[in-house]
Amino acid sequence: MKITGVKGMNDILPAAVGRWHEMERLAREVFHLYGYREVRTPAVEHAALFARGVGEATDIVNKEMYVFEDKGEELLALRPEGTAGTVRAFIEHGCHVEGLQKWFYIGPMFRRERPQKGRYRQFHQIGCEAFGAGQPAVDVEQIALLADLFSRLGVTTDLKLNSVGDAACRPAYLASLKGYLQGHAGALCADCRDRIERNPLRVLDCKVESCQPVLQGAPRLLDALCQGCKDHLGAVTSGLDALGVAYRLDPRLVRGLDYYTRTAYEFASDALGSQSAVAGGGRYDGLVETLGGQPTPGIGFALGQERLALILEAIGRAPPEQGPAVFFLSADEAGAKEALRRASQLRKLGIACDLDPRGGKMKTQFKQAERVGARYAVVLGGNEAASGEAKLKDLATREELPVRLDDLAERLRE
Structure with missing residues (x-):
């Protein structure tokens, strides 16, 4: 009997690995220039970590996580993303006493979502997390870092920026959005109707064509921001302007995880045909406290290596020479x-x-x-x-x- 690979998993053969080496080499080089140090966390964590951190109402926790019970009857999960485990390590090892911490990681993640081009059930991410600075300057620096990395790779991207508010202004906005969506539920797809109650913000991210007229008329979070969030966003945009980093404000940009506050951003590329996200991140000022740590502001991003490898191939960036002399x-x-x-x-x-x-x-x-x-x-x-x-x-x-x-x-x- 011939044994094949598991559906949704992907082999990276020697001929393609060169592009991965190149992106990882450049990532490490850029991270060093910006003061980020590497952290390596386990691929297996307690399932409760992601339920509390990522959010029980998210599709990741509800539908996509690989969860299993080990012999000790603990409920464990293969990590579906990198931030929650990195925050857990930050808390567990008491790193808050060391002041500002800037970490990066490179490694595999796991989600049981529908396989498609550039998206697999075991996938790989490169990510950065900065703990301890709530000032918008760290948002600017991290976005500039990612723009710098894409520039060195020769990848042209479109940077979209938004604010998703905070505990002071988002609850009122969510109530307004929920009421609007309930009034137009009949014109929405099944996934959007399901999200109205448990995660209405994610409805704004829907790509289904029939939902677009409803979403175009939805109340804008940018119009509902409190003064603190407005000032923070203004400082981020002025900082990016000063560094010459091009961006566009996108009021419908949201992140799929519950922990985001204020700054949200996404880098997209049209090298694969239609414009698609290759990296994204944002601020999560309440996550460390939610997971049991001291109140500590944070911000981070994740970059999809499979998607980036396809882009590098599409733009004709050949793998570096790997053959023997x-x-x-x-x-x-x-x-x-x-x-x-x-x-x-x-x-x-x-x-x-x-x-x-x-x-x-x-x-x-x-x-x-x-x-x-x-x-x-x-x-x-x-x-x-x-x-x-x-x-x-x-x-x-x-x-x-x-x-x-x-x-x-x-x-x-x-």
Whole structure:
């Protein structure tokens, strides 16, 4: 019986991994420039963490989380997002006493949602979280960081910005929105009708065409903000203006998780056809306290690596060279032994090299050298092993140059 991969999971093969290495390398580089340090949290957490943090009324908790009972009868979950676990670690290890904390993470998440292009049931995110600063300057800096990363990757994005209010102004707005949606429920899709009672803000994010006329007429949260939220949003927009980060205000932009307050933002790209989100985040000033910690403001974002990899492929950004510098081909048994010896020497000097331990026809070995992306090839046989000299063949230009095997490391470095 042939065993296949689990539906909705995705293999990332060697030919595609180069783009992932590139985005992760650049992400780490940019995060370092902005003072963010890496944190690694478990893929498995108590299910209650996400119910309290993400929100019991969200689709993630209601429909999409992988929840199971372990042998100790604890209810556990595969993490569906990165923020709640990062906040849990911040609280559990008493990091609030260390002042402002700026962390980033890279890793897999899990949601049992309908698989589609660029979205899988095991997916990967790169995210940042900043704890301890409620000032809008940290919002500006984090958005600028993400814009900087996309610029270095060569990805053109559209930044949408909104405020989702706070405890002072959102309750009154939600009551107004709920009343409006109830009055137009007959014109909404089934998902929107279901969300009216348990999560009305998410109705604004619906993409179903038939719902759009109703949503266009819905009350705007921007018009209902309290003065504190207005001032915060104004400081964020003026800060982005000062840094030259382009954005547009989108009154219908909401985040799908309950913990967001004030700033909400999203980066979208049309490289895959229709414009779609590739990263998003916002402020969550009450989340640390909700999960049992000291009152601590926070803000963070998550970037979808699968979606970004598709965008990099669509814009023609090739994976960086990953092949070995040189591939040794053996013409006979003596050449095979010499190839192993020379490969060992080069590897100790930090030079990547490869060979085909099967030997065989030269044509087959050359095909393998090209398959692994080698830059150069060297054919070794008994004569080359005895003389210490061979030919260095450029696999791109097919040019051959004589080389002393003892000088090979220096020639490759040149």
